[in-house]
Amino acid sequence: xEDQELESGIVKKFIYVNRKAPHGTIxxxxxxxxxxIAAAFEQDVSLAFIDDGVYQLKKGQNTDGIATxxxxxTFGALEMYxxxxxxxxxxxxxxxxxxxxxxxxxxxxxxxxxxxxxFNESEVFFNF
Amino acid sequence: MKFxxxxxxxxxxxxxxxxxxxFIEAAIEEGHEIFRVFFYHDGVNNGTRLATPPQDDRxxxxxxxxxxxxxxxxxxxxxxxxxxxxxxxxDEMKRNSKDANxxxxxxxxxxxxxxxxxxxxxxxxxxxxx
Numbered sequence: 001x002e003d004q005e006l007e008s009g010i011v012k013k014f015i016y017v018n019r020k021a022p023h024g025t026i027x028x029x030x031x032x033x034x035x036x037i038a039a040a041f042e043q044d045v046s047l048a049f050i051d052d053g054v055y056q057l058k059k060g061q062n063t064d065g066i067a068t069x070x071x072x073x074t075f076g077a078l079e080m081y082x083x084x085x086x087x088x089x090x091x092x093x094x095x096x097x098x099x100x101x102x103x104x105x106x107x108x109x110x111x112x113x114x115x116x117x118x119f120n121e122s123e124v125f126f127n128f
Numbered sequence: 129m130k131f132x133x134x135x136x137x138x139x140x141x142x143x144x145x146x147x148x149x150x151f152i153e154a155a156i157e158e159g160h161e162i163f164r165v166f167f168y169h170d171g172v173n174n175g176t177r178l179a180t181p182p183q184d185d186r187x188x189x190x191x192x193x194x195x196x197x198x199x200x201x202x203x204x205x206x207x208x209x210x211x212x213x214x215x216x217x218x219d220e221m222k223r224n225s226k227d228a229n230x231x232x233x234x235x236x237x238x239x240x241x242x243x244x245x246x247x248x249x250x251x252x253x254x255x256x257x258x
Contacts, residue, residue, distance in 0.1 A: 008245075010248050026169065030168065030169055037241060038244045040241070041241070041245075041248065043248065124253050126134070126253070127257075
């Protein structure tokens with residue numbers, strides 16, 4: 001059955017919008033698990049990071065003190081899964097005093113208005 | 129239209145499951161089709177058959193099962209999220225050597241691929257949660 005699904009022949013524009021801080025709740029961690037599984041389906045995948053979601057990509061995270069798995073390291077492996085379109089909202093970065101240099105992976109920084117266009121062009125919208 | 133539904137919050141704690149239920153009822157009444165309802169994050173807790181809410185309150189897991197029976201709706205709990213939170217069917221019970229299972233009637237446990245498939249096959253994917 002899994003094979004059948006993978007070979008549906010339909011390719012849609014998926015966007016995963018990450019809005020929440022990486023730690024404190026499990027949303028961000030489990031959202032990344034969805035992206036990794038989804039990579040096997042050979043869809044057109046984009047990830048967007050807005051609001052506190054931009055913290056998910058912050059360099060040098062260490063979760064030893066809260067005894068959770070530092071899943072944010074996995075963002076660095078997304079390229080191996082052919083997930084290469086990562087977008088970060090400019091305004092969200094600026095509001096938090098962050099710049100592209102603070103991020104652990106290569107991203108494209110987009111203004112809110114440009115992101116809106118990207119969202120409108122997407123066919124399957126997952127919001128975490 | 130064919131809808132895929134994602135529910136990301138547990139029962140009672142959050143309105144997401146109630147709103148999704150009402151949405152699905154209304155969609156079916158209007159002649160739409162529900163391809164699948166996928167439960168993720170704490171949403172998997174909607175699938176417990178061990179809940180005993182007060183008698184004057186709605187029974188959320190039973191209500192899902194009744195709706196699924198009536199309209200043949202596919203109710204899927206994400207296996208990874210379910211394992212973390214102790215939602216167990218008979219297969220999972222055996223596989224992980226547990227002494228009990230707790231999944232309600234019409235729910236089944238499967239992989240995240242089922243969510244992606246819903247995204248591919250449905251005309252619209254709708255998320256209920258925070």
